[in-house]
Amino acid sequence: MKKYDVIIIGGGPSGIVTGVTAKKKHPEKSFLMIKKEEKGLVPCGIPYIFHDLESIDQNQMSPKPFVDAGGEVLVDTVVKVSSEDKFLVTESGKELAYEKLVFATGSSPLVPKFIEGYDLDGVEYIKKSYNYINALKAKADKAKNIVVIGAGFIGVELSEQLAKYPDKNVSLIEAEPHCLYRAFSVDFAEKADEIVKDAGVHLYTGQKAEKIIGENGKVKGVLLSNDMTIEADLVICSIGYVPNCNLAKEAGIELDDRGTIRVDNYLRTSVKDVYAVGDCSQTIGFITGRTDNIMLASTATAEARVLGNNLFCIKLLRHFAGTLSVFSTEINSTVFASAGAIEQTALDANVQFVIGKAQDVDRHPGKLPGASKLIVKLIVSPENGEIIGGEILGGKSVGEMINTVSLAIQKAVTVYELISFQVGTHPLLTTAPTKYLLIKAAENAIENIKNNKENC
């Protein structure tokens, strides 16, 4: 039986980054990556295949950096892992032994079996599969009335892209009161609703898809909880993802209460020499220390770097143990981003907080071309001023500005420190130095801390 020092199951972002990082550190070891399809996709780029990108091939993600570093790739599907005897079996019948095994098996779209009609022809998903998405793009090109169920990031981005075609009628259904409700507080989420509507999407929030209606086995419409029916020749469900953990479970590897593979800070599972990384592995919330279900490529690759560096022994301590959700998206030219706690999640977890808020434009003077309105909100512990979350809305610069907030949270920076934080500003790039918004929001939080009455 052929044996590799390391076998990685999965060719997504966490598989690739684990492979590249570890192989570069250990060029003498043999590495194999087993992936299901020849071609891979940039996961977060998938919505843009539907309009902004010229073709699906512009959104390919390949394990080339891993191969360049000397790793081997096998296109096949692993059907069984024997974690006791340290080998695996593939669909094509190959048996391969390993010294170390990495599950980077990712996640799959949640299929809403609780909605009648979910299995009709014309009900589709955003699967992270080149072949599947290629086929779905062809279906979407032909469809006139498209209903997207679920207004999280993927649902919102997909709807916005599809609504750019003047001949398509795009509806978006969300059971929560607003779009992007998991990532933004109500004031920001309300703005997201407006912008989604401005983009030409018919938005139905606070509405469940009660039933998917069909005729001759083919989808015809969606019935909402308010009894309204929306006509549809294509329904795309984007109501979340479930981790791909069956293979690991069958191999006797322990899962956690959320059904993801239990791991320690160094991505080590309950079985020696078996690791799990990315969507299929356990996530611990940054603030609460409880299990969480954040599935982001950015988070996955952060874990993958930790794993890649520490696969054979712990060399680089993991400095940020919990997973901080850092989200960003652009809808119809407005960027929304958040990091860490938002008001809802802070309330849910019984975390005391005050808000600091500031707004302005992202140029100075504001009359310079390309200026966008910018709003910054910080979620702050009133006890010591520590920043535990942030939300930003504005132009393109928000995509990187949120990473300053993210670093501030990860380094336990307080609003009192931010007062003397030295930033770079420029007329064409940022708000004026006199009112740089992270600092103004910190000042506002300090005022609010003073006026805050203890609530727990």
Place this chain on the structure above:
Amino acid sequence: MKKYDVIIIGGGPSGIVTGVTAKKKHPEKSFLMIKKEEKGLVPCGIPYIFHDLESIDQNQMSPKPFVDAGGEVLVDTVVKVSSEDKFLVTESGKELAYEKLVFATGSSPLVPKFIEGYDLDGVEYIKKSYNYINALKAKADKAKNIVVIGAGFIGVELSEQLAKYPDKNVSLIEAEPHCLYRAFSVDFAEKADEIVKDAGVHLYTGQKAEKIIGENGKVKGVLLSNDMTIEADLVICSIGYVPNCNLAKEAGIELDDRGTIRVDNYLRTSVKDVYAVGDCSQTIGFITGRTDNIMLASTATAEARVLGNNLFCIKLLRHFAGTLSVFSTEINSTVFASAGAIEQTALDANVQFVIGKAQDVDRHPGKLPGASKLIVKLIVSPENGEIIGGEILGGKSVGEMINTVSLAIQKAVTVYELISFQVGTHPLLTTAPTKYLLIKAAENAIENIKNNKENC
């Protein structure tokens, strides 16, 4: 004699921010700001008056937030301060007493008296004065051949703006080997040279202006150190600024070795109840702890927030004692930014360092519209991996990305920590999560630390 609790001399960014911050904290105290001209300008916006802005009035900066908070403003010039008897005298003859006095007197362009012809008609400067710049704009509008002396930020930005007029011939002279040589290492500065040239500016680096040639008292050209003569009907000198400290010096307030007003961490001068903030006050280098001569509105306002919060007693400790230079600019659609040490300044100060570098595009996939090439360089201590500087080149997002680097330096983040730094990424906004460049540059620095031979 009328008495104020606080008098601020100067209406620039540091004067305004000191005033607003302190007045909001102490609404019961009386505040007066004395400024020389009715109308003020956003200092770093001045180059854009020459092209991108429709009029100078779009670049106004007013003390309105200070007035809204209850502060008074007097347009006048202070001619004498009696720091013993705590009063001052203005040009118009007013005598005003104070409890606390703040010098926010700023800086003025360096006049190159060492260049023959510096006093010819047609030799101008970038003074932070509405009336002066308004007149200069009219002169620039008429000029055909313009020579800018000094390729620091102001010189480069001004030249780029003027070169947007097809009928103007714009030359830029710099004695150092490259543009922006104080803020960027050679590899970045070389790129700035290219981009300045691409913008249509005739660039002469490594050349001194030996003499400004005149005829009948009017400027006619500039003689370079290589004996070449450049024709000119307008010469604009941008070779640096000198702090406005005469008034303070005459009042017996101590200056430092660089001629700026000596202050402690809370902007207190050698005389009780007298403060100095912004360009006129002493700057201490973040890494060296030596006096430095950084003059930036962003730095000035950071100091002003420290002062405004602590004017009557120290309430908020200053967390970052030294001044970190954080620069950014955009030249012909390419953004350059740096924070902290660069290679030249690290060498000059005998600081041991290694470089970590990475490049990619700022979208993922890179085929998405609006993608720009992005280059990140980190300057890192090989002893413990602490980040001491960074330089970034790319699209608009660089303006905020440098602030993540700035925070990392200010919080002593190491490249080992950055490996597990959790960032937000998005196809339309950032590099891919698999290769987020601050992290890739950190990885590269770690490799280079391993290969580094001790050099001191």
